[in-house]
Amino acid sequence: MARMKFICDAERCIECNGCATACKNEHEVPWGVNRRRLVTINDGVPGERSISVACMHCTDAPCMAVCPVDCFYRTEDSIVLHDKDLCIGCGYCFYACPFGAPQFPQAGAFGLRGKMDKCTFCAGGPEENHSVEEFRKYGRNRIAEGKLPACAEMCSTKALIAGDSAVIAKIYKTRVTTRGKGEALWGWKMAYGGSEKVSDNLGGKA
Amino acid sequence: MRTFFIAAAALALAACHEIPQDAQKPYAGKEDTKAYAGDMFKGDKMAYEKALDQRAQYQNDYAPFREAGKSQ
Numbered sequence: 001m002a003r004m005k006f007i008c009d010a011e012r013c014i015e016c017n018g019c020a021t022a023c024k025n026e027h028e029v030p031w032g033v034n035r036r037r038l039v040t041i042n043d044g045v046p047g048e049r050s051i052s053v054a055c056m057h058c059t060d061a062p063c064m065a066v067c068p069v070d071c072f073y074r075t076e077d078s079i080v081l082h083d084k085d086l087c088i089g090c091g092y093c094f095y096a097c098p099f100g101a102p103q104f105p106q107a108g109a110f111g112l113r114g115k116m117d118k119c120t121f122c123a124g125g126p127e128e129n130h131s132v133e134e135f136r137k138y139g140r141n142r143i144a145e146g147k148l149p150a151c152a153e154m155c156s157t158k159a160l161i162a163g164d165s166a167v168i169a170k171i172y173k174t175r176v177t178t179r180g181k182g183e184a185l186w187g188w189k190m191a192y193g194g195s196e197k198v199s200d201n202l203g204g205k206a
Numbered sequence: 207m208r209t210f211f212i213a214a215a216a217l218a219l220a221a222c223h224e225i226p227q228d229a230q231k232p233y234a235g236k237e238d239t240k241a242y243a244g245d246m247f248k249g250d251k252m253a254y255e256k257a258l259d260q261r262a263q264y265q266n267d268y269a270p271f272r273e274a275g276k277s278q
Contacts, residue, residue, distance in 0.1 A: 002255055002258065064231065065231070067231075069234060070231050070232055070233055070234040070235075071233075071234065071235050072233070073233040073235065073238070075238065075241070076240065076241075077241065081238065082235070083233075083234075083235025083236055085235065085236065086234060086235045123241060124238075125238065126235055126236040126237065126238040127236070127238075127239075128239060129239050129241070129243065129244045130244065141241070143241045143258075144241045144242070144243075144244050144246060145246055146246055146247070146254065146257035146258065146261065147261060148258065148261050148262060148265075152265065153264070153265075158265050158267060161262075161265045162262075162265075163258060163259070163261070163262035163265070164255075164258065164259060164262065167259050167262045167263075168262060168265070171262070171263075171265060171266040171268075174266065174268045175266075175267065175268065178268055
């Protein structure tokens with residue numbers, strides 16, 4: 001059984017927003033809804049890093065746990081999807097999600113909130129595959145066409161990789177070992193800078 | 207003694223499975239059609255998974271077919 005995931009390689013992301021644009025174009029996502037976005041850490045400072053963030057299709061999804069109407073489900077490929085016909089737009093999933101993935105279109109006047117919208121891993125939703133209804137509610141179903149998400153396939157530097165976790169982990173591992181950083185890539189220093197010792201860093205415990 | 211070993215083996219092997227991590231909440235929405243159910247794969251799950259795995263290799267700069275200069 002495949003377990004579909006995204007990996008974003010911060011060493012390669014050039015903050016071009018190609019992924020966000022590809023997503024918007026592929027699914028005709030309305031104004032104000034961003035299924036995918038770029039996050040830059042230490043923006044403007046030498047050594048800044050950017051990553052592309054969307055729904056991470058968590059194995060233990062908090063959105064699924066808090067939904068009061070149980071509109072979330074997981075496909076055979078571990079893609080977390082939801083039924084928009086059931087969603088009441090309460091926003092609990094937005095508060096639960098650590099990635100800010102759930103988006104809410106402004107449905108009318110007075111800030112009225114519409115039904116939740118999020119990244120579908122280009123797998124559509126609970127409607128007939130490739131139907132007009134599926135496209136209108138969830139966007140295009142590329143997975144049923146044997147394709148991977150548009151954001152990853154459009155990434156010019158191949159910073160964003162999508163697919164079965166076992167396959168993409170292998171691709172990423174080959175990449176980092178070829179890059180030559182080896183063991184150094186996995187330490188505290190690589191992730192947060194400063195000393196290798198956790199105890200030397202702010203908030204670190206000995 | 208034999209019973210003890212059988213019980214110990216059963217206990218040891220009990221850890222060798224994946225426990226579902228999310229609360230077993232029922233899904234109340236509509237049933238989704240399988241991704242491989244359409245005209246493309248005609249219900250062939252193996253072909254579907256193979257197609258996606260092959261497609262994923264296009265993201266691999268160091269794939270053997272790239273090194274060989276082939277277009278696969």
